[in-house]
Every structure is written in structure tokens, then in C-alpha cells.
Amino acid sequence: MNHLSVEEKYMQRCLQLAQLAEGNTYPNPMVGSVIVCDGKIIGEGYHRKAGEPHAEVNAVNAVKDKSLLKESTLYVNLEPCAHYGKTPPCSKLIIDSEIPNVVIACIDSFSEVSGKGVEMMEKAGVKVKTGVLEEESLELNRRFFTFHNQKRPYIILKWAETKDGFIDIERNESNYGQPTWITNAWARRAVHQQRTTEQAILIGTQTAIKDKPSLTVRDWSGHQPLRCVIDKQCKLDDSYQLLDRQHPTVVYNSLKNEAATKLEYVKIGEVDFMTQILNDLWQRGIQSVIVEGGSATLQYFIKDDLWDEAHRYIGDVFFEKGVAAPNITGNIVRNHTFGSSKLLVYRNNL
Ligand code: AOF
Numbered sequence: 001m002n003h004l005s006v007e008e009k010y011m012q013r014c015l016q017l018a019q020l021a022e023g024n025t026y027p028n029p030m031v032g033s034v035i036v037c038d039g040k041i042i043g044e045g046y047h048r049k050a051g052e053p054h055a056e057v058n059a060v061n062a063v064k065d066k067s068l069l070k071e072s073t074l075y076v077n078l079e080p081c082a083h084y085g086k087t088p089p090c091s092k093l094i095i096d097s098e099i100p101n102v103v104i105a106c107i108d109s110f111s112e113v114s115g116k117g118v119e120m121m122e123k124a125g126v127k128v129k130t131g132v133l134e135e136e137s138l139e140l141n142r143r144f145f146t147f148h149n150q151k152r153p154y155i156i157l158k159w160a161e162t163k164d165g166f167i168d169i170e171r172n173e174s175n176y177g178q179p180t181w182i183t184n185a186w187a188r189r190a191v192h193q194q195r196t197t198e199q200a201i202l203i204g205t206q207t208a209i210k211d212k213p214s215l216t217v218r219d220w221s222g223h224q225p226l227r228c229v230i231d232k233q234c235k236l237d238d239s240y241q242l243l244d245r246q247h248p249t250v251v252y253n254s255l256k257n258e259a260a261t262k263l264e265y266v267k268i269g270e271v272d273f274m275t276q277i278l279n280d281l282w283q284r285g286i287q288s289v290i291v292e293g294g295s296a297t298l299q300y301f302i303k304d305d306l307w308d309e310a311h312r313y314i315g316d317v318f319f320e321k322g323v324a325a326p327n328i329t330g331n332i333v334r335n336h337t338f339g340s341s342k343l344l345v346y347r348n349n350l
């Protein structure tokens with residue numbers, strides 16, 4: 001982004017401001033706004049937290065001389081809202097403040113707003129331009145947009161593989177639950193950090209049985225994602241740490257459908273069960289899910305092309321035989337090194 005236009009520069013500032021609230025705005029998107037008069041920023045603000053004022057409100061409030069608003073342009077990376085939600089509509093604030101020009105990066109895909117903000121402002125005579133740094137803005141709030149546009153959470157596949165391409169040793173009951181480390185502690189900490197940024201974490205039955213994971217956030221402080229496990233045949237019982245009721249957990253099951261404290265069995269059928277799970281997560285308002293294996297579960301998502309991002313960790317060990325790592329094709333967008341371990345981040349359809 002070397003040759004930015006003036007409009008793009010202000011929009012880039014909106015994106016910078018928006019990101020100050022990274023991780024704090026759920027279920028709302030990250031939004032920043034700047035108000036420009038005569039080539040100078042006279043006010044800026046961002047949405048800090050759901051329930052608190054929207055970016056535009058904070059930007060308008062930051063302007064000392066309100067009479068300048070009549071000659072200003074407001075920049076914002078999301079269409080100003082048109083609905084009475086937890087806060088009154090930003091489009092109305094813009095109209096009432098007599099701000100004559102508005103520049104937007106992208107239209108809000110939340111059905112209560114979508115297009116209505118622009119319509120409301122244009123009807124009132126505000127000049128509105130959309131599409132400035134649209135791609136960057138869609139990228140920033142990709143979880144929010146995927147959730148509202150596709151009616152499913154943003155899906156991140158994650159696994160760790162050896163240098164020779166195995167995600168696990170062949171297991172038998174004698175070594176169930178025994179960890180076989182592939183990546184180093186540094187990379188594992190990155191996994192825990194990633195967990196705090198997503199709303200749910202899903203694994204399949206075999207992984208639950210063979211790895212006995214707790215799916216909690218350790219080594220990092222932050223939010224605990226909803227733990228989800230596919231257990232169609234009711235193979236898991238209370239002895240599994242995953243079902244310890246310490247954190248909310250959903251078990252996708254074809255036999256049971258009941259809820260207990262922090263533990264819920266959600267009935268799914270055999271046919272198209274992935275779609276049923278994703279739909280259940282969507283109905284819970286879950287905007288992103290990490291699928292942490294195992295091989296069969298990851299393959300289901302890959303086969304149906306139901307993924308947005310894949311995090312492929314590669315450790316510095318060889319297994320020579322075992323469970324083969326999944327194969328994906330996508331664009332590598334990031335590449336991290338954690339000492340002897342590596343992380344490649346892939347994006348689908350990008
Ligand atoms: C804006 N500016 O800074 C944000 C917006 O419950 P509410 O009232 O906070 O509304 C939440 C919805 O408003 C959210 O789903 C999204 O569509 C929009 N977020 N809109 O004009 C902002 N954060």
C-alpha cells in the first residue's frame with residue numbers, strides 16, 4: 001500500500017483505530033472513524049466494546065468546535081448503522097450533525113443495517129461514497145462478514161504435523177491420552193493465544209478419545225472458547241476432562257438431546273451433519289470456530305470446501321509412520337517461525 005490516495009490514507013487511519021479494540025468488540029465488528037475538515041483530522045474515535053458508543057459517536061464527540069462539522073467529511077470503515085440497537089443510529093447522528101460528506105469502506109452485512117444507513121443519509125442529502133479500502137476492511141472484520149453473509153462461523157482448521165507429514169502416531173488403548181509432542185512449547189503457546197481470539201473450538205470423536213484434550217486456554221490469558229465435540233455414538237463419558245463442566249461444552253450427538261449445567265447434547269443426524277453443526281454454531285452467534293482435528297474431521301471440512309483459514313504447524317520431529325496430515329491447497333498468507341517449529345497460514349478462496 002505505497003501509493004494511497006488522500007481518501008485511502010484517512011480510511012487507513014480508521015482501520016488503525018478500529019484495531020485498537022481487537023478482541024473486545026464481539027459480537028460487533030471493529031470500527032474506526034475520523035472526521036476531516038480542511039485537510040485536517042479534527043476528531044477521531046473507535047468502537048471499544050459491544051454496548052458502548054459506535055465509532056462515529058466517539059469521533060463526533062471528539063470534535064471540539066462542533067460548527068466545523070458542517071464543512072467536514074466523516075470517514076468510517078463500516079456503513080453507519082440505521083437501527084436502534086444498543087445505541088441510536090449513527091446515520092441519524094451524522095444527519096443531525098449536518099456532516100455533508102461520508103466516506104465508507106464497506107456496507108454492513110448485518111441484516112438490520114445493510115444498505116439502510118446509506119439510504120437514510122442520501123435521502124437526507126448527505127453525499128456518500130463507498131468502497132474506499134473495501135478489501136482491507138472486509139479482511140479486518142472477516143469473521144463478522146462471514147458470519148452474517150454466509151450464515152456460518154469463520155472456519156479455521158488447525159493441526160500440527162511432523163517434518164515427514166504425520167499428525168499422530170498410530171495409537172492403541174495403551175497410549176490413549178499420552179501426548180506426543182510435535183511442535184515446541186513456543187508454538188504451543190501461539191495455539192493457546194489463537195484459541196483466545198476465536199469463539200469456539202471443535203474436535204471429532206477420535207481426537208477426544210485418543211488425545212483426551214481439555215481444550216482449555218492455558219499458557220495465555222484470555223477468553224475461553226466454547227468447547228465442541230462430535231460424538232455421534234455416545235462414546236464419551238464424564239471421565240473425559242472435556243466433559244468436566246468447568247467450561248461450557250457442546251456435544252454433537254445422534255442419540256441424545258439434553259442440557260445440563262455447562263454441558264449440552266445437541267442432536268444431529270447422519271446426513272449432512274457438518275452443516276447441522278455449523279448451523280447450530282451460527283444460531284448461537286458463534287462468529288469463528290477453530291477445528292483442531294483429528295484427521296477425519298479435518299478431511300470432512302476440506303472435502304466440502306468448508307474452511308476459510310488453515311493453520312499448519314510443522315515441528316522438528318520425524319514419526320516415520322502414523323496418521324497422515326491433511327492435504328490442502330490454498331494461498332499461504334503468513335509464515336511464522338517459533339525456533340524449531342513453523343506455522344504456515346493458508347487462506348481459501350483468496
Ligand atoms: C456503526 N458503527 O462503530 C459499529 C457498528 O447493538 P449495537 O447498537 O451496538 O449495534 C451493533 C451493530 O451495529 C453491529 O452488528 C453492526 O452491524 C453495527 N456496528 N455500526 O455504525 C460502529 N460497531
Ligand code: ZN
Pocket residue numbers: 054055056080081082088089090091
Ligand atoms: Zn452505529
